[in-house]
Structure formats: C-alpha cells, structure tokens
Amino acid sequence: MQPELIRRYAIAVPRYTSYPTAPHFHAGVNGETYADWLASEDGETGLSLYLHIPFCDRLCWYCGCHTKQTKRYEPVAGYMDALLAEIELVARHLPKRRKVGSIHFGGGSPTILSIPDLMRIRDALDRNFDVEEVAKISVEIDPGFVDREKLEGWRAFGVTRASVGVQDFDPKVQAAINRPQSFEQTHRIVSLLRELEIGGINLDVVYGLPHQTRSSLEKTLTMALSMQPERFAIFGYAHVPWMKKHQTLIDEKALAGVEERFAMQQLISDMVTAEGYLAVGIDHFAKPGDSLAVALDAGEVKRNFQGYTTDSAPSLIGLGASAIGKVQAGYAQNIVATGEYMRAVSEGRLPIGKGIELTVTDRVVGSAIEQLMCSYGFSIRDLRREYGAAADVLLADAARLQQQDQDGFISFDGDRFEVKEAGRVFVRTIAAGFDQYFGRNAARHSVAV
Structure with missing residues (x-):
C-alpha cells in the first residue's frame, strides 16, 4: 500500500x-x-x-x-x-x-x-x-x-x-x-x-x-x-x-x-x-x-x-471508579477519581460523573457504526425497519463518502453500505464519516493504525 x-x-x-x-x-x-x-x-x-x-x-x-x-x-x-x-x-x-x-x-x-x-x-x-x-x-x-x-x-x-x-x-x-x-x-x-x-x-x-x-x-x-x-x-x-x-x-x-x-x-x-x-x-x-x-x-x-x-x-x-455502563436510556460513567467515587458511595449517592442520553439519531448512527466495526457494512433498509425515518440520516453521509472515495474502498447502492476488503484496515476512519459528533470539540484521539 x-x-x-x-x-x-x-x-x-x-x-x-x-x-x-x-x-x-x-x-x-x-x-x-x-x-x-x-x-x-x-x-x-x-x-x-x-x-x-x-x-x-x-x-x-x-x-x-x-x-x-x-x-x-x-x-x-x-x-x-x-x-x-x-x-x-x-x-x-x-x-x-x-x-x-x-x-x-x-x-x-x-x-x-x-x-x-x-x-x-x-x-x-x-x-x-x-x-x-x-x-x-x-x-x-x-x-x-x-x-x-x-x-x-x-x-x-x-x-x-x-x-x-x-x-x-x-x-x-x-x-x-x-x-x-x-x-x-x-x-x-x-x-x-x-x-x-x-x-x-x-x-x-x-x-x-x-x-x-x-x-x-x-x-x-x-x-x-x-x-x-x-x-x-x-x-x-x-x-x-x-x-x-x-x-x-x-x-x-x-x-x-x-x-x-x-x-x-x-x-x-x-x-x-x-x-x-x-x-x-x-x-x-x-x-x-x-x-x-x-x-x-x-x-x-x-x-x-x-x-x-x-x-x-x-x-x-x-x-467501580471510572467504570462506564450503557443502559437502555444512555451511557453513564462513574466518577474517575477514586477518593471522590468512594465519598459519593459513602453518602448513598450513585457515583456518576458524566454520561449522555441517547437520541434516536444516536441509536441509528451507533448501530451503523457498530455494524461497520464488526462486519464492515450495514443496510439502511434494515435500520429503517427498526428506527423508522430516523435511519435516513445515514443516506447523505453514505452518498458523500462514496463520492469522495477515490481509492475503491467503499460500495453503496442506496441501501447497503459496505467497506471493501482493501479498505477494512481503515474502517475506523471510514466510520468517522458517519459520526455526528466528530470534530465538534477539542477531543483528541490515537491514530487509526
């Protein structure tokens, strides 16, 4: 390569x-x-x-x-x-x-x-x-x-x-x-x-x-x-x-x-x-x-x-301190600092430091990204059966990514979005194209290989 x-x-x-x-x-x-x-x-x-x-x-x-x-x-x-x-x-x-x-x-x-x-x-x-x-x-x-x-x-x-x-x-x-x-x-x-x-x-x-x-x-x-x-x-x-x-x-x-x-x-x-x-x-x-x-x-x-x-x-x-859980409503992370976590529990408080409540868009995009990370593709039609019209949020991004793809890594037929074998090593980068939050704040990440 x-x-x-x-x-x-x-x-x-x-x-x-x-x-x-x-x-x-x-x-x-x-x-x-x-x-x-x-x-x-x-x-x-x-x-x-x-x-x-x-x-x-x-x-x-x-x-x-x-x-x-x-x-x-x-x-x-x-x-x-x-x-x-x-x-x-x-x-x-x-x-x-x-x-x-x-x-x-x-x-x-x-x-x-x-x-x-x-x-x-x-x-x-x-x-x-x-x-x-x-x-x-x-x-x-x-x-x-x-x-x-x-x-x-x-x-x-x-x-x-x-x-x-x-x-x-x-x-x-x-x-x-x-x-x-x-x-x-x-x-x-x-x-x-x-x-x-x-x-x-x-x-x-x-x-x-x-x-x-x-x-x-x-x-x-x-x-x-x-x-x-x-x-x-x-x-x-x-x-x-x-x-x-x-x-x-x-x-x-x-x-x-x-x-x-x-x-x-x-x-x-x-x-x-x-x-x-x-x-x-x-x-x-x-x-x-x-x-x-x-x-x-x-x-x-x-x-x-x-x-x-x-x-x-x-x-x-x-x-435990810093532990992240996902329940049906959203993600919740316990207080990271061990002492503060222990103090909250001793006071009878659930020791949550931060989290995020899931919107229907989060659920749709999250499902699509998980499928990309696990099996390199997803069907908008299948997601629409589960989430209704909210799944259409993926259409524009899928079409944009296909149009920008100059390396032959992606296929998209209007329903099935697929990362081809040659591009699978870069699936994290491709998945980021659907991430509605990526680039919104100063969050820093490790490189994708």
Whole structure:
C-alpha cells in the first residue's frame, strides 16, 4: 500500500467502542439522572456487569487505563467497601431483580484482590442479582503478579475466560515501557489456567511500542502463538500523553511512524491468520470453534468498551471508579477519581460523573457504526425497519463518502453500505464519516493504525 495512502487514512479518530464516544459525555448526566434511568429499565431482559479495579502492583508506562500503583493492600481494602456498597445501591434502584449472564473484571489489575475480598464480591452479586449458572465471567491478568492460589480463587469465583497481558517479549521494549515479563512467566500462567480448566484464554499483544521492530514483533508473536490461546487481542499502542501523564516517560523518538505501524499491523494479521485464527473486526482473532468465531459466522459479534464480544445484553452496568455502563436510556460513567467515587458511595449517592442520553439519531448512527466495526457494512433498509425515518440520516453521509472515495474502498447502492476488503484496515476512519459528533470539540484521539 502506498505511503501517501496510509498517511491519508491513518488520522486520529475514535476506536468506536461506544457511540457517542466518551469525549462527548457531559456532567449533565449525574446520579439523579442515572437513578431515573435504572428505574425505567426493562426488568425482563438480562444484564451484564463490568467491575473496575483501579489498582496495579506496578505502573506500565504505555497504559491508557484509569489505574494507580500501590505497594500496600490498605487502599484496595478501602475501595472494596465502596464497590460492595455500590453493588447494593445500583440493585436497589432497579425495578426488579435481574438476571446476569456476563461479568467482566477490568482495571488496573483485578487479580490484585485478595481471595476473601473476591468472595465478598461474589456474595454481593449473588445477593443482589441472579447470576446465571452458565454466566460468562472474565478477568484481565498480569502474569507477573498472580500465582496458583490466586487463580484457584478466581476459578472458585466462576471465571470462564482470562485475558493475559503479553504486550511484547523483547527485553528492550519491556524496559522502555516498564513491563518486565518473561515468556516463561507467561507460559506458566497460561498452563496453570488450562490445568484449572479456565479454558477461554486470550492473549493481549501491542504493536507500535517504543523500540519495537517488525523483527522483534515477529519473535513475540511466534512465542505467543506457541501457547495456542483461543483468542488474540492485538492493539496499536495509543500514545496519548495529554491524557496519561506517565506516558511522557516513553521516548517518543523510539516510536514507529504510521507507515511502520501499518506494516506491523499487516505482519500480525498475516502471522495469526496463517495459524488458522479468524480475524474478528480490526484487532481480535479467534480460533474456529471459539464462541467469538461462532458469533462472527452468525453475524452476531458486538462491540463495547471491552472490545469485540459475544455479549448481546441490552444493558451493561459499570461498577467501580471510572467504570462506564450503557443502559437502555444512555451511557453513564462513574466518577474517575477514586477518593471522590468512594465519598459519593459513602453518602448513598450513585457515583456518576458524566454520561449522555441517547437520541434516536444516536441509536441509528451507533448501530451503523457498530455494524461497520464488526462486519464492515450495514443496510439502511434494515435500520429503517427498526428506527423508522430516523435511519435516513445515514443516506447523505453514505452518498458523500462514496463520492469522495477515490481509492475503491467503499460500495453503496442506496441501501447497503459496505467497506471493501482493501479498505477494512481503515474502517475506523471510514466510520468517522458517519459520526455526528466528530470534530465538534477539542477531543483528541490515537491514530487509526
């Protein structure tokens, strides 16, 4: 692909894990708003839960998550009290007891939790919700700070899937991001997970890191592939030091340019698919037979703040500082600052910091963008059946994008809008052409490759 073409499409755009995207959330949505939203929820549908644990044993300099390093457990123990209280608080605002089919623990490093505290969370969830026996329960793991005892505790909790952070195995890259982690450490944890019958294993790999080269990335992928995980999540490093001050510790001169990032992305796709994995959207890969691959074949893949998922629940409740949830009325994000979050919960307030209520236009455009991100196309006729004439908002943008397309990346016949295979690597940029909010404020994003 021509360098000029790569540079033209590799602009800074959202990742579209939500629509509208988080920079457009506002403080007009608060705890009182959220209380009304919860009270109006359809009590007959299932829920998903996301629990955010904003603590790590170490601070990786590349990280874009809301987290903080702690060497003591006391801050985690204090936070636990607030998290348990929020679970009770949210449940009281729902009109009836709800079934839960999916639970995801993110962070931070959720495995920093002690086993007794983990069991306290399970007890609180069981008291307030009907967690299904076949619920999908996943956790993010830093292999450097977990052992058999911790993993046995998570198995007792009911975990069915684990996402293991790899990032890169090259020592020079690891030193540049403050993430020392050997292949042997990682392999040991993956083996333990399998031994404990936590079979749904995902490995996270990041490209575009400082001092990373195609050669070093190829070695990392070869080692990662040898562990034969069920899934890979392969992310381009998002260098956003204006949002994450610790990223200023990364030497920007050691970062690859967009053309090299594009080459790394293509290398990853070629290597992983050559091993039989199926590409799911822009950055996930799954073995045939894995639930994500099955959903891909059925056209049922979804996208949310955890990436690509099989979770189709209409509402996801975010719990913990900075956690984002989506209920039927809109998006709500908890207060980011841990201390302020804990204070709000201690005062009996739903700890919402900001959010956005969805209009019918938001729902139409959001559905179209999600379909683009998951399956590279959408039908205006199908959206019109669900949303009525509101779907016509897409017509002008679809026609404009087709007219502007000088590279043969798009097809549009008046109904079906499709991103052709050659343009799929740039689907984020193409999706931004439908984003009714993009460019309205000073929000800054990472590049699209």
